[in-house]
Amino acid sequence: xxxxxxxxxxFMVSCQSDDQSAKTVEMYNASGDxxxxxxxxxxxxxxxxxxxxxxxxxxxxGIHVHENPNCEGPxxxxxxxxLNPEGDDHGLMHPEGSHLGDLPNIEADDDGQVEAELIIxxxxxxxxxxxxxxxxxxxxxxEEQDDGVSQPGGDSGARIICGEIKKDDEVDVDDSPTDPTxxxxxxxx
Ligand SMILES: [Zn+2]
Numbered sequence: 001x002x003x004x005x006x007x008x009x010x011f012m013v014s015c016q017s018d019d020q021s022a023k024t025v026e027m028y029n030a031s032g033d034x035x036x037x038x039x040x041x042x043x044x045x046x047x048x049x050x051x052x053x054x055x056x057x058x059x060x061x062g063i064h065v066h067e068n069p070n071c072e073g074p075x076x077x078x079x080x081x082x083l084n085p086e087g088d089d090h091g092l093m094h095p096e097g098s099h100l101g102d103l104p105n106i107e108a109d110d111d112g113q114v115e116a117e118l119i120i121x122x123x124x125x126x127x128x129x130x131x132x133x134x135x136x137x138x139x140x141x142x143e144e145q146d147d148g149v150s151q152p153g154g155d156s157g158a159r160i161i162c163g164e165i166k167k168d169d170e171v172d173v174d175d176s177p178t179d180p181t182x183x184x185x186x187x188x189x
Contacts, residue, residue: 059107065139073162
């Protein structure tokens with residue numbers, strides 16, 4: 001128990017770094033190729049994303065902020081679930097929704113390119129409960145479009161592109177330790 005407590009203190013201390021109001025995220029596909037960038041900036045109504053991507057199938061794709069700053073291909077399950085600090089249901093059209101990390105679908109043109117501007121409403125890059133940067137998260141693109149209501153992820157299919165959102169000075173340690181016991185087990189290895 002004491003070890004877990006110490007690790008939690010260490011984690012909290014390690015998070016007390018400088019606030020950032022902008023962040024460029026590199027986006028990678030399942031083969032590990034960089035296929036674009038997401039420029040994040042702090043706005044009064046949330047975090048703006050300027051997204052540039054290439055190499056997608058033409059048409060609509062789901063895009064979500066996930067809870068772990070960890071993009072391990074090819075399936076990107078390491079990114080965890082949609083970021084959901086408020087415990088809501090998934091979906092921008094769901095009456096009990098939505099996750100903080102839920103976003104409108106993006107559309108790739110006939111050449112497979114995406115140029116989009118999105119707002120993650122109510123999110124912030126500054127520290128706090130609604131932060132997408134403190135502790136780290138990830139931005140994940142899906143193979144199919146998000147239907148806006150199905151649980152848990154809008155029936156949007158496989159994760160095809162992922163980018164880690166984390167502070168510049170953060171060492172690449174591990175998943176965000178939302179489960180201290182799991183963190184503890186990994187320390188024992
Ligand atoms: Zn969601």
